Amino acid sequence: MQLAVFSSKPYDKLFLATPRATELDPAAGIEVIYHDFALSLETVPLAKGATAVCVFVNDILTEEVLESLHAMGVRAVLLRCAGYNNVDLDAASRLGIFVANVPSYSPEAVAEFAVALIQTLNRNTHRAYNRVREGNFSLDGLLGRTLHGRTVGLVGTGRIGVAFAKIMNGFGCRLLAFDPFESDEFKKYGEYTDLDTLLKESDIVSLHCPLTDKTRHIINDTTLSQMRQGAMLVNTSRGGLISTRAVIAALKRHHLGGLALDVYEGEGALFYTDHSGTIIDDDELMRLTTFHNVLVCGHQAFFTDEALREIADGTIRNLADFVHGRPCKFSLVQRDAPSPGGLKRRDSAPIRI
Incomplete structure (x- = not known):
């Protein structure tokens, strides 16, 4: 066959x-x-x-x-x-x-990549790399925060979410999770709560849930306003979980402290192919790339x-x-x-x- x-x-x-x-x-x-x-x-x-x-x-x-x-x-x-x-x-x-x-x-593959994105944004290693290549060894603007003791919120605790929780527990983070289907394995590392509480108390919010009618744009104007001032948002799951327009607005008003995306709701026409020699006409994606506190990767967490x-x-x-x-x-x-x-x-x- x-x-x-x-x-x-x-x-x-x-x-x-x-x-x-x-x-x-x-x-x-x-x-x-x-x-x-x-x-x-x-x-x-x-x-x-x-x-x-x-x-x-x-x-x-x-x-x-x-x-x-x-x-x-x-x-x-x-x-x-x-x-x-x-x-x-x-x-x-x-x-x-x-x-x-x-x-x-390999749920660990995606979980480890999510942590890599967090550490890159948190410690500004992407900016430091570019500076040093130009002979600039100044530390101004590269100040980060220690992960130990920070609160990390997980939306979704399937295989990848649990693998992510194990790693963040190792950093000494407090873990909160929201998922209609609770995992006994996750309970070894953190506690379940409602989405509102998770957003209000988390320094970092990481998405590990599937894209369904109920989860589409789960991150929107309303939920972003509930997040802590300066919190970081990470998505290695599906692009449609986030309203791009809403996160751009939250970044512009300095409410969202950092955004790390391995997926994007309009990725279908772009990801997995080389567009370096063409004009990319996705205005929202191009706007995201102008923020120093935003990372966008091409859906490679599984790779x-x-x-x-x-x-x-x-x-x-x-x-x-x-x-x-x-x-x-x-x-x-x-x-x-x-x-x-x-x-x-x-x-x-x-x-x-």
Whole structure:
């Protein structure tokens, strides 16, 4: 069978190579075809001949895209990521398209990157690096604060949130968390509270929750006004959690002390490609880059050898489960033989990342 991989980069080809797929499950007979383009309504024809497609965070699988895939014989969608807000799961269930993600790859990779962003902003190492390269060894403007004893608020305590909590606990921070689904593991390091209290008491707020209808723009004018004067905001989860317009306003009035983004709500048209030779017409993103207390990275928190290996292995195993009709642990729309469509959307478990 053929697997069409969209939004593929050289590192995807390295880790998702056919020999690796054969090694994981020889009986599946998987042939991998790579496409550099993102999957969209315009690029759907590239999936012709494939039984399954493999997509990433910025591929868009609307109802119309899924219907086109189904008409060409595609019966499985494999997400090489944890989030699935870019897939219309209801449409996939109606069409009988199997959907599975990889929710448990190296949570430490993302957690460690969030800490790296915090320390970079907090101690101004990005500014110091540029100064020294120009022969400027002055310390003026580089004053930071000790993390020990500061209050850190986590919005979301899934696998990544807990990994982040362990690290910040090691710094000697007080940890608060907000999550409708409490984690016993997190309770070893901090305490749960409501969102209002977390925002009011935290020196640093770090987002580790999925993007859903309820969490979209969870950081907005109202919630930003509840944050402490000079607090830092970090997002390594999904760009849509933050209203960009609102954070720009909070930065301009000096209420928000620092902003670190590895994700951006308008990243789909920009991230993972080189735009250094073109004009970027996203005014809000360009405005963010003018603040000295803002860091913007290109959605790279997951980008470690260990995480890519786990993503590749998990993706191929999900596909092998589909091919052989086995129960798939990470299916979002899964097999349910008695049902007319043959597939059933999984809604019982809370969303964890």
